[in-house]
Amino acid sequence: MSWLHRELETMDPSIFLQYSPPTNGLPQESKLATYMNRSTSTPTRSLNQALGKLSLESSPTAIKKVVITEFVPMNYFAQPAILPESPESSSPSQLSGVPNTSQVHQENVGGTTYFYSTNSDSLNTTGALNSSTSIGPPEACMSGAVGAGAASPYATQIYSGTPTHIGPMTSKSGLAASFYMPETIRSEIYERNDDVFLQTDPRQFPDLPENVEMYSELIPLEGSAPHSIATSYRALHRHTGEQYALRRLHSYTTSATKRLEMWKQIDHPNIVRFHDWFTTKAFGDHSMVLVYSYHPACVTLMNKYLSGGGGTNSNDANGAFHDPFSSDPDAPRPYTHQKNAMLRAVASGALLPEAVLWSLLVQLTAALRAVHTAGLACSLDPTKVVMNGCRVRISWCGAIDALHANTNDIGQAQQDDLTALGRLALALACRTIHCDNLAASMELVARTYSADLKNLILYLLSSSTARRSVTDLMPMIGARFYTQVEALERRADVFEDQLAREIDNGRLLRILIKLGVVNERPELNLDASWSETGDRYMLKLFRDYLFHSVTADGRPWLDQAHLAHCLNQLDGGTTARVELMSRDEQSVLVVSYAELKHCLEQAFDEVMQAAAEGP
Numbered sequence: 001m002s003w004l005h006r007e008l009e010t011m012d013p014s015i016f017l018q019y020s021p022p023t024n025g026l027p028q029e030s031k032l033a034t035y036m037n038r039s040t041s042t043p044t045r046s047l048n049q050a051l052g053k054l055s056l057e058s059s060p061t062a063i064k065k066v067v068i069t070e071f072v073p074m075n076y077f078a079q080p081a082i083l084p085e086s087p088e089s090s091s092p093s094q095l096s097g098v099p100n101t102s103q104v105h106q107e108n109v110g111g112t113t114y115f116y117s118t119n120s121d122s123l124n125t126t127g128a129l130n131s132s133t134s135i136g137p138p139e140a141c142m143s144g145a146v147g148a149g150a151a152s153p154y155a156t157q158i159y160s161g162t163p164t165h166i167g168p169m170t171s172k173s174g175l176a177a178s179f180y181m182p183e184t185i186r187s188e189i190y191e192r193n194d195d196v197f198l199q200t201d202p203r204q205f206p207d208l209p210e211n212v213e214m215y216s217e218l219i220p221l222e223g224s225a226p227h228s229i230a231t232s233y234r235a236l237h238r239h240t241g242e243q244y245a246l247r248r249l250h251s252y253t254t255s256a257t258k259r260l261e262m263w264k265q266i267d268h269p270n271i272v273r274f275h276d277w278f279t280t281k282a283f284g285d286h287s288m289v290l291v292y293s294y295h296p297a298c299v300t301l302m303n304k305y306l307s308g309g310g311g312t313n314s315n316d317a318n319g320a321f322h323d324p325f326s327s328d329p330d331a332p333r334p335y336t337h338q339k340n341a342m343l344r345a346v347a348s349g350a351l352l353p354e355a356v357l358w359s360l361l362v363q364l365t366a367a368l369r370a371v372h373t374a375g376l377a378c379s380l381d382p383t384k385v386v387m388n389g390c391r392v393r394i395s396w397c398g399a400i401d402a403l404h405a406n407t408n409d410i411g412q413a414q415q416d417d418l419t420a421l422g423r424l425a426l427a428l429a430c431r432t433i434h435c436d437n438l439a440a441s442m443e444l445v446a447r448t449y450s451a452d453l454k455n456l457i458l459y460l461l462s463s464s465t466a467r468r469s470v471t472d473l474m475p476m477i478g479a480r481f482y483t484q485v486e487a488l489e490r491r492a493d494v495f496e497d498q499l500a501r502e503i504d505n506g507r508l509l510r511i512l513i514k515l516g517v518v519n520e521r522p523e524l525n526l527d528a529s530w531s532e533t534g535d536r537y538m539l540k541l542f543r544d545y546l547f548h549s550v551t552a553d554g555r556p557w558l559d560q561a562h563l564a565h566c567l568n569q570l571d572g573g574t575t576a577r578v579e580l581m582s583r584d585e586q587s588v589l590v591v592s593y594a595e596l597k598h599c600l601e602q603a604f605d606e607v608m609q610a611a612a613e614g615p
């Protein structure tokens with residue numbers, strides 16, 4: 001039986017097709033013919049000329065009954081290496097090289113007909129490449145960056161692997177562990193996503209107003225203690241859909257908002273951004289609401305390092321030291337208890353590595369520097385410093401200024417900030433806020449940490465009348481500043497690597513979506529000129545090759561690396577060739593990925609146009 005008949009037998013979906021006389025030897029209803037006729041840039045004429053020389057074993061009848069066979073995947077995976085050599089006799093054109101003619105030749109190997117197209121390289125792949133990055137119209141895609149150069153990077157788009165300077169990242173301790181271990185970064189991102197996507201149902205808080213100015217879906221922030229002065233909420237901006245943190249000052253309002261205006265100008269990576277304020281009666285009183293950026297999965301320094309976060313062991317999941325007195329922070333503590341708490345922290349290995357302490361201090365001094373330079377002060381407090389990941393931010397800045405509008409002495413408030421930083425540094429070093437006995441606490445610091453850390457704390461806590469400044473801390477921080485910068489650079493490297501992977505994933509997803517959209521659309525299946533013909537037929541065979549390959553003994557052949565490799569080749573529209581076998585295994589088309597990509601773009605555009613046409 002000739003390949004032509006075998007093609008006809010598998011043709012789908014019409015039961016009876018009116019026979020059209022062959023044009024140059026190729027019947028028009030043949031899937032191959034419809035593919036080869038699909039555009040002027042394809043080798044229609046050459047193919048038809050080549051096929052015109054074929055001698056058919058039998059002539060088709062006037063009306064051909066088409067048998068629809070059930071698909072059985074039998075397109076055994078074949079490496080390009082096993083493709084037959086280009087037959088010298090069947091075509092004057094070359095298989096490889098840079099062809100400038102549109103020619104097709106064929107060869108029959110063991111009853112299977114191989115069709116070679118030699119013009120695929122001359123397809124205008126650049127345009128197709130650029131549009132492939134998007135599943136929408138070209139202007140909506142992010143292809144600007146890749147389309148700009150003459151040689152598109154997509155032309156060789158295969159995943160480049162992890163750069164050698166990134167890995168291997170074996171387990172590390174101290175700053176490295178929390179700053180740039182990929183697993184740590186990944187778990188931080190999951191935590192944030194959990195916070196954003198696994199949202200608490202606002203209906204759990206029926207007492208809260210549905211809308212407060214431009215904000216809705218108010219949820220009290222986890223951990224916020226209900227009291228009469230202030231409450232914190234997470235809320236959604238009704239227009240932008242973005243999340244914000246709201247700080248409501250109960251039954252309070254002020255017209256002295258000069259400092260709040262100044263806070264609005266401060267944009268610093270270690271300060272939670274203050275955006276706006278407004279007054280409202282939505283809560284049933286006359287409240288003032290301050291609006292801040294929302295940082296998902298935040299935890300206060302107090303909860304993370306100083307109060308044990310409710311953990312039952314001396315070390316909780318965050319590595320926080322559990323102080324048995326923390327349930328009652330106001331309880332008086334005898335000296336021995338303080339010292340014992342610190343010694344237990346030492347014994348249980350709960351003390352923070354010095355590099356982590358310096359990282360926190362560098363970030364906090366950077367924040368204080370920005371605040372003080374702007375002529376403001378922020379009342380540093382471990383319950384008002386939040387962390388997510390390894391980033392520290394001072395939260396609710398400006399709330400004190402709203403409450404004590406313009407009355408407090410900024411110079412004194414800045415000195416208080418430095419003292420508060422000293423207390424915080426000491427508390428972090430001892431893993432407890434109960435460091436009232438300065439001598440005992442400093443003894444522990446001196447025993448465990450460097451002299452620089454001890455001097456920094458002593459400087460900040462000194463009661464001399466000399467005016468202290470945050471810039472004086474720089475010599476004490478010294479070269480540790482470089483450690484922080486280096487850690488951040490390493491972190492940026494890890495992010496870049498992860499981003500490169502995500503970009504690749506995005507590309508492959510887009511191309512998979514396109515293939516899925518185009519292949520065997522049920523609503524167009526009744527149209528014989530669509531799913532089984534033209535560009536779509538090639539894509540269908542490619543889909544079979546990609547996902548339905550089987551081993552020689554008929555088992556599914558699965559190799560995800562091969563899948564990703566082929567999809568990358570398709571997205572890149574490379575000149576590499578792939579052999580696509582018809583489902584009856586009697587015909588094989590040898591096409592380049594550039595040609596397949598062209599088919600995909602055309603077919604996808606058709607679907608897009610059909611979708612845009614409307615009823």
Ligand SMILES: Nc1ncnc2c1ncn2[C@@H]1O[C@H](COP(=O)(O)OP(=O)(O)OP(=O)(O)O)[C@@H](O)[C@H]1O
Pocket residue numbers: 221222223224225226227230231232245272292293294295296297298299300383384386395396
């Ligand atoms: N900008 C922010 N984005 C996201 N979460 C935040 C932000 N600022 C603070 N948080 C989190 O909100 C929670 C509550 O903070 P809040 O300061 O209201 O707590 P609180 O201990 O009740 O303080 P107060 O008694 O002063 O109200 C904390 O767990 C903190 O991590």
